[in-house]
Amino acid sequence: MSPAVRTSKSQPKKPKASSSPKRAPRRRLPPAERRIQIVAAAKALFAAGGLERVTMRNIARRVGITQAAIYQHFEGKEAVLFAIAEDFFSDLIADSEKMAAEATDPVDWLTRAMRSYVEVGFSHPDEYRLVFMTNVPGFERHGRHRSVPGQTLPIQPSKGAIAFGYLQDQVRDLIARGQIRPGDPELVAETIWAAGHGLVSLMITHADFPWSREALIETQIRILLGGLLPEGSPMRPGLQPGKAPKA
Structure with missing residues (x-):
């Protein structure tokens, strides 16, 4: 055998390149x-x-x-769900703060608030279903906006309670000014909330139904204001059938 052949045999073999790419370290x-x-x-x-x-x-x-x-x-599933609810109510609070800056008067703010609630619900249908249309044991107590007999609200209020507080405070101010009919501010605020919830939940549950969405929103606002505004209110002439006061 020639020396050249022996030399080639004694050379170390190069390691084969790995065909699988290295996994990047998780950040x-x-x-x-x-x-x-x-x-x-x-x-x-x-x-x-x-x-x-x-x-x-x-x-x-x-x-x-x-x-x-x-x-x-x-700490658990309920805590994650509560975080989702807090995100949803953060959007409502942001809209409330924006409306407060843009409204021309308290009734205008209330009109905007009614519309804003349904629009936020329509734009977050999955979060809305979770927050208002899904029964999760141990979840509702975290987001309750008021106490019930034998229980108290947490020291740190949820954003849901804060969002409802914006509405209730505005209703209380309207009643004090005589701009809407007298009543319990909390009950009136809950009635307004319930009306908005009915519209949102119906539309997102039956999305395939041919709703006249804009007409329904305006008609609901008109009916609510028609019941809230006292006789002689300067806002009443703007409540023609099918037309709500412009926000």
């Missing part, structure tokens, strides 16, 4: 970002399969973390 998110990611995953699971799909295991799997890790951010 550790700050707690605030991870919480946002968890809530977004829970929203997506609820929209895709209802409440049964929203489990701590499924949320963790969708986010890409262990089930044990998710408990570092939320």
Whole structure:
């Protein structure tokens, strides 16, 4: 055998290149970002399969973390659902603050508030179903806007209670000014809320029905204001059939 051949045999073999790409290290998110990611995953699971799909295991799997890790951010499923509700009410509060800055008078604010509620509900149908149309044991007590016999509200009010407080305070001011009929501010505010809820829940539950959405919203506002405004109110001439005061 020639020396050249022996030399080639003694050379070390080069290692084969790996065909599988190296997995990039998982980026550790700050707690605030991870919480946002968890809530977004829970929203997506609820929209895709209802409440049964929203489990701590499924949320963790969708986010890409262990089930044990998710408990570092939320103590349980109810806490995640409460965070979704808080996000929904944050939008209502933001709209209330915007309306307060744009309204020309308290009645104008109330008119805008009625419209804003249904519009926010229409734009967040999945969150609305969860907050107002789904029975979750242990969840409602976190978002209650007032106490019931034998129970008290938490020291730190929920954003749902704050959002309802905007409406109730405005109703109380309108009654004090004599701009709407006398009544219990809380009861009047709840009646306005119930009317808006009926419209939103009906439309998002039966979305395929050929609703005349804008006409229904305006007619509902007109009817509500017609019952709230006292005789002789300067706003009453604007309540022609099918037409609500412009917001």
